[in-house]
Amino acid sequence: AQKITQTQPGMFVQEKEAVTLDCTYDTSDPSYGLFWYKQPSSGEMIFLIYQGSYDQQNATEGRYSLNFQKARKSANLVISASQLGDSAMYFCASPAPYYGQNFVFGPGTRLSVLP
Amino acid sequence: DADVTQTPRNRITKTGKRIMLECSQTKGHDRMYWYRQDPGLGLRLIYYSFDVKDINKGEISDGYSVSRQAQAKFSLSLESAIPNQTALYFCATSSGRDNQPQHFGDGTRLSIL
Numbered sequence: 552a553q554k555i556t557q558t559q560p561g562m563f564v565q566e567k568e569a570v571t572l573d574c575t576y577d578t579s580d581p582s583y584g585l586f587w588y589k590q591p592s593s594g595e596m597i598f599l600i601y602q603g604s605y606d607q608q609n610a611t612e613g614r615y616s617l618n619f620q621k622a623r624k625s626a627n628l629v630i631s632a633s634q635l636g637d638s639a640m641y642f643c644a645s646p647a648p649y650y651g652q653n654f655v656f657g658p659g660t661r662l663s664v665l666p
Numbered sequence: 667d668a669d670v671t672q673t674p675r676n677r678i679t680k681t682g683k684r685i686m687l688e689c690s691q692t693k694g695h696d697r698m699y700w701y702r703q704d705p706g707l708g709l710r711l712i713y714y715s716f717d718v719k720d721i722n723k724g725e726i727s728d729g730y731s732v733s734r735q736a737q738a739k740f741s742l743s744l745e746s747a748i749p750n751q752t753a754l755y756f757c758a759t760s761s762g763r764d765n766q767p768q769h770f771g772d773g774t775r776l777s778i779l
Contacts (some may be wrong), residue, residue: 555708586767594754596770603765642708646764653699653724654758654768656708 553578555643555657563663564633571618572628572660574643580604583645585626586654587615590640599641602626630662638664669693672757672771679747680779687742687774689757697760698740699768700724700732702753709756715740747778 554577564570576585587599602610602617610617618627630637640661644654670691679685689698696717701709711724713732721732729751733741744751754775758768 560706582764584764588767588770593772594775595772596756596758598767598769601765601767644709644768653711653714654709656710658706658708 553647553655555645555655557643557657557660559660560658561661561663563665564630565665566633566635568633569629569631570633570662572630572641572643572662573625574627574657575623575625576643576645577624578645580648585617585619586644587617587626587628588642588644589637590642590659591636592639596642600628633664635664635666638662670757670759670769670771672755672774674774675772676775678777678779681748683747683778685744685747685776687755687757687776689740689742689771691738691740691757691759691769693759693761693769694737695759695761695769696737697762698734699758699760700730700740700742701756701758702726702751703756703773704753712742712755749778752776752778 556575583604585602589597600612600615602619609619614631616629640659642659643657647655673688699714700712703709715734718734731743754773756773757771760768
């Protein structure tokens, strides 16, 4: 995808509740992938989950799942049963055709989990 | 041991100094990338390399240079650092397969005074 949009600069969620982080993308490619990364305050980038454009099912990885709506060009991350350790920046990303399939990143959403 | 190792983890230096950030990987990936992260802007690509003889500019390469010393090593240099190059820098590797993530180092926090 050539452009990734994340419209929520910051989100709050109560511990043990579910939260949805939005991601929309712009692409004319028929085949693409969408990735979500977590960046805790320590700074490292942690890969969470992947969705391919031709995947029939929404991706799931433990407490993480994707609400993938191809027609709307959205791939929202759902975190179930939030934990305090989920407080972090979350980035949506996708390979782009311009620079050797580098990842294009959205601006990120800062999630704060409240006790 | 980390699959992608960046050194140093933190660096403070003065305007005009030459700085080198180093990256090494044990993933066996051919593709390596350098990104910088600024608040509110996500990550932006500086340079990328597909092998030791292949170096390419990314979105924001001005003021930077790179060297691919070996398949496992990719260094980023700031020849004459300026304050607006203060940022968090990431090295990443990739297999190039569409369904595979990029793997990131832990980042280098660079401050230029």
